[in-house]
Amino acid sequence: MLTVTDLNVYYGAIHAVKGISLEVNEGEIVTLIGANGAGKSTTLQTISGLLRPRTGTVTFLGEPITNLPAHKRVERGLAQVPEGRRIFLSMTVAENLEMGAYSQRGADTASGMEQVFTLFPRLQERRKQIAGTLSGGEQQMLAMGRSLMSRPKLLMLDEPSMGLAPILVEQIFSTIVEMNRAGTTILLVEQNAQMALSVAGRAYVLETGQIVMQGNARELSGNEEVKKAYLGG
Amino acid sequence: MSFLSHLISGISLGSIYAIIALGYTMVYGIAKMLNFAHGDVIMVGAYSCFFLMSRFHLPVIVGVVAAMLVCTLLGVTIERLAYKPLRAAPALAVLITAIGVSYFLQNAALLLWTSNPKVFPSIAGNTSIKLLGGQLSISPTALLSIASCIVIMVALTWFTSSTRMGKAMRACSEDKGAAQLMGINVNVTISMVFAIGSALAAIAGILLCSAYPTLTPTTGSMPGIKAFTAAVFGGIGSIPGAMIGGILLGIIEIFGKAYISTQLSDAIVFLVLIIVLLVRPAGILGKTVQEKV
Incomplete structure (x- = not known):
């Protein structure tokens, strides 16, 4: 579904992503794990089009999208x-969801919203509330719901557990699994490697802009080096 | 009675400032830049309308609509050629470019239309409306300015709160990256804001010259700076703020002229700005936003 080949991304003179290649197949949950600054977010932003690679290609559904603007992707x-x-803090919950459906010209926004509300009943209660007044967990739900409004085939999540209480992290991850079961392929970037490996099928381990290990998520979580570096022993 | 009549002239001048200030504030909101060429777009709008009416004897409404089209095209072209290539440049480079565009427009106008002032005809006619047994007389241009301002305010509020494009505009103002991830074309949205702001500048230019009939290539610069002041006064980036700032500024200016000193009226306007900014640095309706790192 998604193929990234030999991606090199720079921030000015800093070589942030050094020749990363990865693949996501339909129906999978794939995770990129690694320490802060390993290049996980940079990789994701290059795939979504917010950043441009210096070299390398991104192919989605069999077509090259390396030079396609983000909004077209x-x-x-x-x-x-x-x-x-990055939800729109001054807009209401419903308006945020509408923005999520922006690419779905003329589509049925109401039915999309219903689906999001089934997944996150909390958002329905708050749909007229200004997004900036939501709690951190609710904001994460809104950010996920907003992205689902575009009916994505591949959903990429960048650090969904960041700044959330453990109970909320559990909840967010079980929703990710639920979304995947409903047919959305997932590419997940996480610093919480333990959580990420527990839901993912495959994983890539990033270190200073390079992939240092890859494979089955269960096997990786049993790997001594991974345990030592990312799973706290 | 003179108090009431000064108040009405203040509100009417303020309405014109408010319409100009909307252009500054909307562009700032989305592109985070101060478009100092905005005042000169006003002047181009006034000249366009003037020539269409005086040379081709077109009816007022045709002149106004045509001037709006000319300014829309001009605004979008300026953005495309001068500002878009600088989207990632430091703010200072963009600011200097905007000042450059302003001088370019003034000098192009000087070349095209010479420095001889043109006498702009009042588009609303010259029959004053007498109220309270003839004690209070209101010029039709004043009424037209106030009415235009109200209509524009209502229309813009509806546009930004109820239309797909208007909401996309708010989303872009808040976070361009996130807006792109929603599938919003940020460049198109920015062009649209320049188009709206410039069309409003045409209306403001025509109303301004209708009230103060001398039209020269620098006609737009002082009202432009005052409207910018009004936008900052009300809280830059805020649409209702531009409206309130504009109207207050107009009232302060006319009262300053009437009760304090004609020569000092501009100084008074800017003094008030300084005081407001000392007390409320973000303006009347502005929000203090923390710069994100």
Whole structure:
């Protein structure tokens, strides 16, 4: 479904992503784990089109999208829940969801919203509330719901557990699994490696802009090096 | 009675400032830049309308609509050629470019239309409306300015709160990256804001020259700066703020002229701005936003 080949991304003179290649197949949950600054978010933002690679290609559904503007990628079914949620704080919950459906010209926004409300009943209660007044967990739900409004084929999530209480993290991850069961392929970037490996099928381990390990998520969570570096022993 | 009549002239001048200030504030909201060429777009709008009416003897409404089209095209072109290539540049580079565009427009106008002032005809006619047994007389231009301001305010509020495009505009103002991830074309949205702001500038230019009939290539610069002041006064980036700031500024200016000193009226306007900004740095309706790192 998604193929990234030999991606090199720079921030000015800083070489942030060094020749990363990865693949996501339909129906999978794939995770990129690694320490802060390993290049996980940069990779994701290059796939979604917010950043441009210096070299390398991104192919989605068999077509190259490396030079496609970000807003066109959404129309093709590639959505991203950005790091730090980045919901529109001054708009209402419902307006945020409407913005999520922006690429679905003329589509039925109401039925999309119903689906999001089934997944996150909390958002329905708060749909007229200004998004900035929501709690952190609710904001994460809104960010996820907003991305689902574009009916993505591949949903990329950047650090969905960031800044949330453990109970909320559990909830968010079980929703991710639920979304995947409903047919959305998932590419997940996480610092909480333990959680990420527990829901993912496959994983890539990033270190200073390079993939240092990859494979079955269960096997990786049993790997001594991974345990030592990312799972706290 | 003179108090009431000054108040009405203040509100009417303020309405014109408010219409100009909307252009500044909307562009700032979305592009985070101060478009100092905005005042000169007003002047181009007034000239366009003037020539269509005086040379081709077109009816007022045709002149106004045509001037709006000319300014829309001009605004979008300026954005495309001068500002868009600088989207990632430091704010200072964009600011200097905007000042450059302003001088370019003034000098192009000087070349095209010479420095001889044109006498602009009042588009609303010259029959004053007498109220309270003839004690209070209101010029039709004043009424037209106030009415235009109200209509524009209502229309813009509806546009930004109820239309798909208007909401996309708010989304872009808040977070361009996140807006892109929603599938919003940020460049198109920015162009649209320039288009709306410039069309409003045409209306303001025509109303301004209708009230103060001397039209020269620098006609737009002082009202432009005052409207910018009004936008900052009300809280830059805020649409209702531009409206309130504009109207207050107009009232302060006319009262300053009437009761304090004609020569000092501009100084008084800017003094009030300084005081307001000392007390409320974000303006009357502005929100203090923390710069994100």
